[in-house]
Amino acid sequence: MATDKELTDFLKSVEKRAFKRTVYAVRDDDAALDIVQDSMIRLAQKYADRPAAELPLVFQRIMSNATMDWFRRQKVRNAVIQNLSDFDTGDDDGDFDLLELLTTVEGSLGSESAADTVGREQILLLIEKEIALLPGRQREAFLLRYWEELDVAETATVMGCSEGSVKTHCSRAVHALAKSLRAKGIAP
Amino acid sequence: MNSTVNRQAAEAERLEARFGLRLGALLNEQAARTPHDISERLRVAREQALASARSSRLLTASTDTVVGNGRSAVLGRLPGWLFRFASVMPLVVLVAGMVLIDEWHDRAQIEAAADVDVNLLADDLPPDAYSDAGFVEFLKEDAQ
Numbered sequence: 525m526a527t528d529k530e531l532t533d534f535l536k537s538v539e540k541r542a543f544k545r546t547v548y549a550v551r552d553d554d555a556a557l558d559i560v561q562d563s564m565i566r567l568a569q570k571y572a573d574r575p576a577a578e579l580p581l582v583f584q585r586i587m588s589n590a591t592m593d594w595f596r597r598q599k600v601r602n603a604v605i606q607n608l609s610d611f612d613t614g615d616d617d618g619d620f621d622l623l624e625l626l627t628t629v630e631g632s633l634g635s636e637s638a639a640d641t642v643g644r645e646q647i648l649l650l651i652e653k654e655i656a657l658l659p660g661r662q663r664e665a666f667l668l669r670y671w672e673e674l675d676v677a678e679t680a681t682v683m684g685c686s687e688g689s690v691k692t693h694c695s696r697a698v699h700a701l702a703k704s705l706r707a708k709g710i711a712p
Numbered sequence: 713m714n715s716t717v718n719r720q721a722a723e724a725e726r727l728e729a730r731f732g733l734r735l736g737a738l739l740n741e742q743a744a745r746t747p748h749d750i751s752e753r754l755r756v757a758r759e760q761a762l763a764s765a766r767s768s769r770l771l772t773a774s775t776d777t778v779v780g781n782g783r784s785a786v787l788g789r790l791p792g793w794l795f796r797f798a799s800v801m802p803l804v805v806l807v808a809g810m811v812l813i814d815e816w817h818d819r820a821q822i823e824a825a826a827d828v829d830v831n832l833l834a835d836d837l838p839p840d841a842y843s844d845a846g847f848v849e850f851l852k853e854d855a856q
Contacts, residue, residue: 528762528765528766531761531762531765532758532762535758535761535762536758539754539757539758540743540744540746540751540754541739541740541743543743543746543750543754544739544742544743544746553750557750557753557754557757560754560757561757561760561761564757564758564760564761565757565760565761565764567761568761568762568764568765568768569764569765569768572765572768572769573769645745647738648738648739648741648742648745649742651735651738651739651742652739652742655735655739666732667736667739669732670729670732670733670735670736671735671736671739671740673733673736694728694732695725695728697732698728698731698732701731701735702731
C-alpha cells in the first residue's frame, strides 16, 4: 500500500505534466484542471491501497479515461476522428528522408543557433503548439512514451491498443513533429 | 539486403526515440514554467485528493475494526462455516421460543377450561342453572 508520502510525491511529480498533457488534448485550461483534479481524487479514493510502483500506470489510465469522458461529454469525438483521418492522408511523402530529417532536427533542438534566432522560450511554445496539433492518439502515444517514459507495453495498456499500434502512433508523431518543426524554421 | 533494411529500421527507431526523449526533456522544461495560479490550483487538487485518500483509508480501517471486534468479542476467531452457523443460531432460538410460548399458551387455556368444568361439575348447583335468565340476573345483582 502506498503511504501518504509516496502518494504525495507521486502526485507532485506528475501533476504539471498531467495538466499540460490534458491541455494539449482539450485545449482548455479550466477543463484540464478539472480532469486532472478528478483523476487525482479517483486515484486517491480507489487505488491508494495499491503499491506505489503501480500508481504511474493506474494514474495514466485514469487520466486517459477522464479525458475521453470529457470528449464524450463535449461531443467532439467526431472532430478528433476527423483529425486522425486528415493526418493519415498526408503521410505518403515520397521525398521525405527520415534519417536525414531526424538527425538534423534532433541536432538543432536546444542548440545555441536556434536559441539565438528564435529564443528558447519561443521554441518551447512552438513545440507545445505542434504537439497540441497532433492527432489525439498519436499525441497520447508520443507523450506517454517519451514524456512519461512508459515502455511500449505499458503505453499499450494505458491506451487500450496493441504494442504495434503504439509504435506506429509514436513513429508518425515523431515524423510529423520533425517535419512541422523544420517547416517552422527550427531545423536548419 | 535484409540486414541492411533491418539496420536502417533499427537506426530510424533509435533516432525516433532520441528525438522523442529530447522533446520530452524540453516539455519538462516548459512544464516547470507553469504559471503560479495553475500550480496553486494543482496543489489544492492534490491536497483534496490526499484528504480523500486518508478518509477512505480511515473508513476501511474502522469497518475492519468493527467487524474484527464483533467476531472476537462474541465468537473469537471462528472458521467460516462455524461463524455462519453461529449467525443463524439466534434466529433458530427465536423461532423455537415462539413455538414453545404458543404451546404453553394452549396448555394454559386448556387447563383453565378444565378448571371451570371441574368446578361446575363439582358444584351443588346444576350447570343448567346458568342458562336460566333469572339466575344470571341474580348473579349480576349479587356481584354489584
